[in-house]
Amino acid sequence: MTLTRTAARPVAQPRPVVIEPSRAADQCIHCGARQYSVCNVIPARDLDRLAAAAVNINVESGRSFIREGEPAEHFFNVTAGCAKLFKLLADGRRQITGFAGVGTFLGLAVSATYAFSAEALEPMRVCRFSRSKLRALLDDFPAMEQRLLEVASNELVAAQEQMLLLGRKTARERIASFLIARATLPGNCLASEPQFAEIITLPMTRADIADYLGLTIETVSRSLTRFKTEGLIEIPAAGEIRICNRAALTQMAAGTDAHAA
Amino acid sequence: MTLTRTAARPVAQPRPVVIEPSRAADQCIHCGARQYSVCNVIPARDLDRLAAAAVNINVESGRSFIREGEPAEHFFNVTAGCAKLFKLLADGRRQITGFAGVGTFLGLAVSATYAFSAEALEPMRVCRFSRSKLRALLDDFPAMEQRLLEVASNELVAAQEQMLLLGRKTARERIASFLIARATLPGNCLASEPQFAEIITLPMTRADIADYLGLTIETVSRSLTRFKTEGLIEIPAAGEIRICNRAALTQMAAGTDAHAA
DNA sequence: CGTTGTGTTGATATTAATCAACAAGTGTGG
DNA sequence: CCACACTTGTTGATTAATATCAACACAACG
Numbered sequence: 001m002t003l004t005r006t007a008a009r010p011v012a013q014p015r016p017v018v019i020e021p022s023r024a025a026d027q028c029i030h031c032g033a034r035q036y037s038v039c040n041v042i043p044a045r046d047l048d049r050l051a052a053a054a055v056n057i058n059v060e061s062g063r064s065f066i067r068e069g070e071p072a073e074h075f076f077n078v079t080a081g082c083a084k085l086f087k088l089l090a091d092g093r094r095q096i097t098g099f100a101g102v103g104t105f106l107g108l109a110v111s112a113t114y115a116f117s118a119e120a121l122e123p124m125r126v127c128r129f130s131r132s133k134l135r136a137l138l139d140d141f142p143a144m145e146q147r148l149l150e151v152a153s154n155e156l157v158a159a160q161e162q163m164l165l166l167g168r169k170t171a172r173e174r175i176a177s178f179l180i181a182r183a184t185l186p187g188n189c190l191a192s193e194p195q196f197a198e199i200i201t202l203p204m205t206r207a208d209i210a211d212y213l214g215l216t217i218e219t220v221s222r223s224l225t226r227f228k229t230e231g232l233i234e235i236p237a238a239g240e241i242r243i244c245n246r247a248a249l250t251q252m253a254a255g256t257d258a259h260a261a
Numbered sequence: 262m263t264l265t266r267t268a269a270r271p272v273a274q275p276r277p278v279v280i281e282p283s284r285a286a287d288q289c290i291h292c293g294a295r296q297y298s299v300c301n302v303i304p305a306r307d308l309d310r311l312a313a314a315a316v317n318i319n320v321e322s323g324r325s326f327i328r329e330g331e332p333a334e335h336f337f338n339v340t341a342g343c344a345k346l347f348k349l350l351a352d353g354r355r356q357i358t359g360f361a362g363v364g365t366f367l368g369l370a371v372s373a374t375y376a377f378s379a380e381a382l383e384p385m386r387v388c389r390f391s392r393s394k395l396r397a398l399l400d401d402f403p404a405m406e407q408r409l410l411e412v413a414s415n416e417l418v419a420a421q422e423q424m425l426l427l428g429r430k431t432a433r434e435r436i437a438s439f440l441i442a443r444a445t446l447p448g449n450c451l452a453s454e455p456q457f458a459e460i461i462t463l464p465m466t467r468a469d470i471a472d473y474l475g476l477t478i479e480t481v482s483r484s485l486t487r488f489k490t491e492g493l494i495e496i497p498a499a500g501e502i503r504i505c506n507r508a509a510l511t512q513m514a515a516g517t518d519a520h521a522a
Numbered sequence: 523c524g525t526t527g528t529g530t531t532g533a534t535a536t537t538a539a540t541c542a543a544c545a546a547g548t549g550t551g552g
Numbered sequence: 553c554c555a556c557a558c559t560t561g562t563t564g565a566t567t568a569a570t571a572t573c574a575a576c577a578c579a580a581c582g
Contacts, residue, residue, distance in 0.1 A: 087421060087422070087424075087425045089425070089429060089430070089515065089516035089517075090515055090516050090517040091516055091517070093429040093430075093516060094429070095424055095425040095428040095429045097421040097424050097425075108413070108414050108417055109414060109417035109418045109420075109421055110414055110418070111414070111415065111418060115417075115418040115421055115422070116421055138407075142403055142406070145403070145406055145407060145410060146399075146406060148410055149406060149409055149410050149413060152369070152410060152413035152414065152417060153369050153370060153371055153372070153413065154372065155417055156369055156370035156376075156413060156416055156417060156420065157370045157371070157372060157376040159370075159417065159420035159421070159424065160348060160358040160370055160376055160377055160420070161348070161376070162424055163348075163356055163358050163420065163423055163424060163427060164348045164350070164356040164358075166424055166427035166428045166475060167356040167427045167472075167474070167475030168350060168354040168355070168356045168475065169350070169354075211428075213428070214427065214428030214429065254350065254351055255350035255351050255352055255354060256350075256351045256352070
């Protein structure tokens, strides 16, 4: 069978998740991710309620903690690290639908079963909520339900933007969009240090970028190389990219550039 | 400039929407769309509250009633007809992100401005809510907020499925997926009449299908022709397709088929 | 009855995928 | 410490799926 689309690649075997039930009542108070996450709608005096509902879990790099098609019993909140979210076709073709960084609430795209898989790109910490405990929490804190709706709305906006990218942008436009999106990601640029102002970190491999943008690793590599020769970017180290000409990349990402192809 | 991707096509000019403020207090009671929409969480005795918040509007075929980038002041609920939702690139390339049929709530993918445009495919009726009135309604009926979160979750699942389609499926797989999705749409098949059991109606043009699936009209047309010669479908009339071999199409849609290309 | 919009089909062009080779970095174990 | 396997990334040659360009059929419509 000659596949025209991206060939199947071996997928990391799902391994059991390491659970470390550190439910200290004050865990949420000192949580550095709170300011970025939906938890911030819960007033400080009620954080013990939140802490009681959450189980804090370590996830090793490369481990899956959500698997497409399995019963959706838990919701997660990322407190450290980053995960890739993806869907698979029967023959192994993969589409990464997003990356979940600190503060991301996971499980919105859920019916009875998970619609996607999640795998840690680096060592992670996540808070796990059972469906019933989250439901109870939402009933007690309507502001959190409202906040989740906001989050879901934002994700829908992002999903539609990604559909536009996947359906209608050229390879170069996709890479440019990806770089600009990463550069815009709060906290990704070390903006405090001017010399690093436009250096973005990429915790994912070329294969991940390819599967996120609907391309092959070769096309991703070639596009980045060409951006480099064109002076649009520099690659100071593996997993790092310096944006040298943000305006040009932004234009290209918007599909405004005539030499986009 | 030689565009590699789908060339720009003329876009229907936005024209003002026809407003017909039929706010009869009992409009919601007799609304045929209620059973399909988020409104169904509001108890019958409170329907006058709902009716007071909604303005019923007729939209002519071809008219836009939501425009990408404009301030998102209103939310809509489709009570009759169907709309296409889309995003545009600067040079006119278009991605249709979805079709909104009866019962669809529009405006979830919203920040301060609309993230997409909506244009009627056929004469429509929609209920329009101002942001403030919807907010008041949600505050009074928390079940509706909960219901909206469910709806948003389902849309996210659908969006991820569409990303998989756009990023990783072949042209034939995309068309097959589209046909099966349409056939699965509740109320689209005249299932009551056995001889029409597998006939689906398509209110959109080939151009719309192409822009929804990230293809060109020619590729859509050719794929359908080939399905026809392969006996998978029949085209009894314009805007109608009979599914002759649903199993084969379902397999192809899942990417399981070796001759997918 | 011409005009316009929609859809089909054919010929050709082009982007990005595929196939292939290799370099650099990482970890393992002898 | 080094041979070895393995992963990741880059680059080149070629192929193939789909876009583009073009012509035409047909229906709706003024």
